[in-house]
Amino acid sequence: MTPPARPVAPGLVxxxxxxxxxxxxxxxxxxxxxxxxxxxxxxxxxxxxxxxxAGPWARLWLWTAVSVRPPGYRGPLPYGFGIVELEDVxxxxxxxxxxxxxxxxxxxxxxxxxxxxxxxxxxxxxxxGWAFAxxxxx
Amino acid sequence: xxxVYVAGVGLHRFGRFPDRSLTALGVTATxxxxxxxxxxxxxxxxxxxxxxxxxxxxxxxxxxxxxxxGIPIVNVEAGCASGGAALALAAEQIxxxxxxxxxxxxxxxxxxxxxxxxxxxxxxEEAGLAATPAYFALRAQRLMRDSDVRIExxxxxxVRAHAHGVHNPWAMYRKPLxxxxxxxxxxxxxxxxxxxxxxxxxxxxxxxxxxxAPSTPAVRLAAIQLRSHHPGxxxxxxxxxCGLPDQDPPPPTTLAAEAAFAEAGLGPADLDVVExxxxxxxxxxxxxxxxxxxxxxxxxxxxxxxxxxxxxRPTVNPSGGLLSKGEPLGASAxxxxxxxxxxxxxxxxxxQVEGARVALAHTVGRGANACVAILCx
Numbered sequence: 001m002t003p004p005a006r007p008v009a010p011g012l013v014x015x016x017x018x019x020x021x022x023x024x025x026x027x028x029x030x031x032x033x034x035x036x037x038x039x040x041x042x043x044x045x046x047x048x049x050x051x052x053x054a055g056p057w058a059r060l061w062l063w064t065a066v067s068v069r070p071p072g073y074r075g076p077l078p079y080g081f082g083i084v085e086l087e088d089v090x091x092x093x094x095x096x097x098x099x100x101x102x103x104x105x106x107x108x109x110x111x112x113x114x115x116x117x118x119x120x121x122x123x124x125x126x127x128x129g130w131a132f133a134x135x136x137x138x
Numbered sequence: 139x140x141x142v143y144v145a146g147v148g149l150h151r152f153g154r155f156p157d158r159s160l161t162a163l164g165v166t167a168t169x170x171x172x173x174x175x176x177x178x179x180x181x182x183x184x185x186x187x188x189x190x191x192x193x194x195x196x197x198x199x200x201x202x203x204x205x206x207x208g209i210p211i212v213n214v215e216a217g218c219a220s221g222g223a224a225l226a227l228a229a230e231q232i233x234x235x236x237x238x239x240x241x242x243x244x245x246x247x248x249x250x251x252x253x254x255x256x257x258x259x260x261x262x263e264e265a266g267l268a269a270t271p272a273y274f275a276l277r278a279q280r281l282m283r284d285s286d287v288r289i290e291x292x293x294x295x296x297v298r299a300h301a302h303g304v305h306n307p308w309a310m311y312r313k314p315l316x317x318x319x320x321x322x323x324x325x326x327x328x329x330x331x332x333x334x335x336x337x338x339x340x341x342x343x344x345x346x347x348x349x350x351a352p353s354t355p356a357v358r359l360a361a362i363q364l365r366s367h368h369p370g371x372x373x374x375x376x377x378x379x380c381g382l383p384d385q386d387p388p389p390p391t392t393l394a395a396e397a398a399f400a401e402a403g404l405g406p407a408d409l410d411v412v413e414x415x416x417x418x419x420x421x422x423x424x425x426x427x428x429x430x431x432x433x434x435x436x437x438x439x440x441x442x443x444x445x446x447x448x449x450x451r452p453t454v455n456p457s458g459g460l461l462s463k464g465e466p467l468g469a470s471a472x473x474x475x476x477x478x479x480x481x482x483x484x485x486x487x488x489x490q491v492e493g494a495r496v497a498l499a500h501t502v503g504r505g506a507n508a509c510v511a512i513l514c515x
Contacts, residue, residue: 008261008265009261009264009265032382034380035379035380036379042369043369044369062276062279062280062373064272064275064279064327064330065327066266066271066272066327067326067327068252068271070263070268070270071251071254072254072258072260072264073264073265073266073268074264075264075266079266081267081269081276081327082276083276083372083381085383090382090383090384091382091383092380092382092383093372093379093380094372094379094380096265096267118264118265118266119264127264129264129265129266
């Protein structure tokens with residue numbers, strides 16, 4: 001039996017047969033997207049954004065690594081951290097990266113959204129997060 | 139609108155004081171500012187207190203300890219610009235004629251370690267998206283990639299800050315550093331190393347503003363402007379989780395600086411002293427660009443030409459900056475105003491900028507909040 005799991009927060013990522021996708025909000029007025037889905041469009045203030053799926057492909061824009069444990073984070077260290085540009089919608093997204101060694105990353109590198117295990121709750125429930133990870137060569 | 143004068147200033151040293159309460163820090167700074175102004179608390183008609191981690195009614199606790207009698211007290215939180223926001227509210231009291239004397243204080247006891255901010259939702263912390271130095275690092279990487287800023291420049295900024303801080307008895311760190319020491323200090327988040335980042339700490343600062351000019355040398359608050367961010371950018375102290383690739387709006391610091399220069403009828407070329415937000419050394423370079431001390435993208439050549447060093451006009455962070463003083467969030471903006479006031483009075487001792495007549499204080503932080511104040515004699 002698969003151990004129980006929960007997402008780090010609901011409504012951020014959906015998983016389907018083709019793998020995970022980010023749940024973005026699309027504004028009914030300016031038609032631009034944002035992440036995570038918010039009550040109002042952060043770009044123009046219109047209410048009533050509708051959920052849409054984005055990803056999984058992105059290009060790396062900026063990156064670093066976190067090796068000192070930040071407050072409230074129980075996941076593995078070190079971890080990669082950066083900003084990616086989604087390929088299917090015009091949006092830059094702040095994200096964990098699936099690569100913690102900055103020298104193995106380069107600007108414009110193609111990355112794919114993955115769901116990964118961050119940590120385990122006291123009752124044994126796995127806590128799942130997401131990251132953008134380099135695609136394995138070959 | 140009436141003119142606003144700085145009648146008195148006071149500090150509690152920035153550092154770590156495990157045996158002193160937040161209230162005690164605030165009392166020390168407030169007493170010093172009132173004594174400097176030659177005014178009793180009974181002359182103060184309104185008080186504004188900046189703090190981020192101070193909790194409920196932090197300013198009331200300080201003024202209660204001083205036996206204040208019924209005056210309005212407002213506690214102000216605006217991230218790193220909290221003290222600046224408090225000063226802006228007090229200045230409006232004076233300018234509008236509502237008060238003749240107002241007190242501004244900034245107080246803070248920061249928790250140790252990486253700053254934990256209630257700005258971030260708990261899930262965002264758990265997801266690994268609340269590591270403040272990592273956001274600083276992304277900004278540093280962009281600065282180095284998109285303009286001619288080199289890692290040696292980011293080290294030089296720290297070396298110069300600490301060279302200034304040696305002369306500041308109010309600073310936490312008073313030892314000189316070498317470029318090599320900075321470049322071999324522990325990696326925090328690449329490309330940023332430990333000695334390129336300021337330390338959160340404790341301290342207090344207070345300023346008495348008044349409608350009547352103090353006895354010479356009279357320091358005047360010529361402008362104070364607060365600004366927040368425009369939507370669109372993914373990088374910035376508003377720390378969003380997404381941004382638009384085709385948007386590059388003017389940052390809060392530029393908005394505040396341009397408004398402050400317009401209010402004062404002055405420009406960057408008029409400045410003798412600048413106290414600039416330097417939470418990390420890349421922020422220092424970016425702040426110089428955003429305030430207008432050099433052109434956008436020109437921060438690297440500006441650093442290498444000795445921009446801001448002792449002897450240069452303007453001299454930047456003669457106090458040693460937050461890199462030397464440490465950063466007590468609610469107090470740091472007013473700490474800059476205190477330093478600028480001492481500089482304009484010619485009372486800054488070994489770190490005095492000769493003949494200083496115009497000074498600018500800049501803070502920017504979470505929110506985003508930017509504050510730019512211009513003081514002159």
